[in-house]
Amino acid sequence: MAADRIFEALASRPRREILAYLSAQELTAGEIASRFAMSAPAISRHLSLLETAGLVSSERRGQYVVYRLNKDNLVNTLTGFAFEICPTAGPLKRESRKLASRKQGG
Amino acid sequence: MAADRIFEALASRPRREILAYLSAQELTAGEIASRFAMSAPAISRHLSLLETAGLVSSERRGQYVVYRLNKDNLVNTLTGFAFEICPTAGPLKRESRKLASRKQGG
DNA sequence: TAAGCAATTAAGACATTAGTTAAATGTATA
DNA sequence: TATACATTTAACTAATGTCTTAATTGCTTA
Known part of the structure; x- marks a missing residue:
């Protein structure tokens, strides 16, 4: 994993x-x-x-x-875990998807 | 720390x-x-x-x-660190502040 | 090729972590 | 009080992690 x-x-x-x-x-x-x-x-x-x-x-x-x-990998993992634990944080979730779609854009 | x-x-x-x-x-x-x-x-x-x-x-x-x-402590630490590393993620930052202002609201 | 610097790998010492079983502590209830 | 169950603490072993110094690898340049 x-x-x-x-x-x-x-x-x-x-x-x-x-x-x-x-x-x-x-x-x-x-x-x-x-x-x-x-x-x-x-x-x-x-x-x-x-x-x-x-x-x-x-x-x-x-x-x-x-x-x-490698900013993508770090941010995706941390926010992904935060959402698994705190799934009702809807707005945060949306912004993270947006972020993930950028390429190493930091 | x-x-x-x-x-x-x-x-x-x-x-x-x-x-x-x-x-x-x-x-x-x-x-x-x-x-x-x-x-x-x-x-x-x-x-x-x-x-x-x-x-x-x-x-x-x-x-x-x-x-x-204790959701607050977890989410604040993870997003706080993510921002330290990835400070240009402005939208994510804003949403996190909003999130932090809720009390254990998950 | 030889010499020098950057970086990694190797070998070993030391501390910490994570699990086990056994014993102790705390609470409920007959 | 005595018994039973939930949980934690104690004692111990095994495995991992993190440093150190010494040796090795890779590149540059004379």
Whole structure:
């Protein structure tokens, strides 16, 4: 189940912070690591987990690897779950469908 | 940070399923446990964690303990995080504020 | 090819989580 | 009080998660 991996990915504060950083702009693995107190390998594992969950994508660019956020997947999963739990939130539901129809439009 | 406990609580499939069950109706601890393959003590720990996170509330009723969902806290946290990550989703943002102003209205 | 930097993978230590069964606590009732 | 049932807590084991440092891989450039 895809939601399993996504919620597991979101269960870590550093990983949520990575997503917040990437919400503003693309960043290389090193740029991300420099924002945290932990080692680069630790960040690399977090990034790998986020990518497996489908929340970020990576692209090698020369000697760097650039990461970017997959907003659709994140927003769809969170709002989808919120609706499962809180189904009477009709207006929220409509807006989310609208949102989902955009392509990575953030 | 409150969001930490909430996302940690959501990182478990059984706990998300408990929330889904409670979204339809109040249930006693035993009724919840009967819906899962695991033991009652295991479910009791899941419920305790959900309550610590503020996602459910409990009330002793005679010899039973009845659990109910705190929809506000769940929806606010999820949509709040989604907006932090996806701030340009203006319409979604507006609807959520409307939703938040209702009291447990689900 | 060799040297240097970016990033990932490997190996291992440590803490946390999630389940089990057994015991304890709380309430209802004979 | 004694018994029964619902629930939680305790004690323990097994599995997972998250770091660390060291080694490896990949690209760039001299």
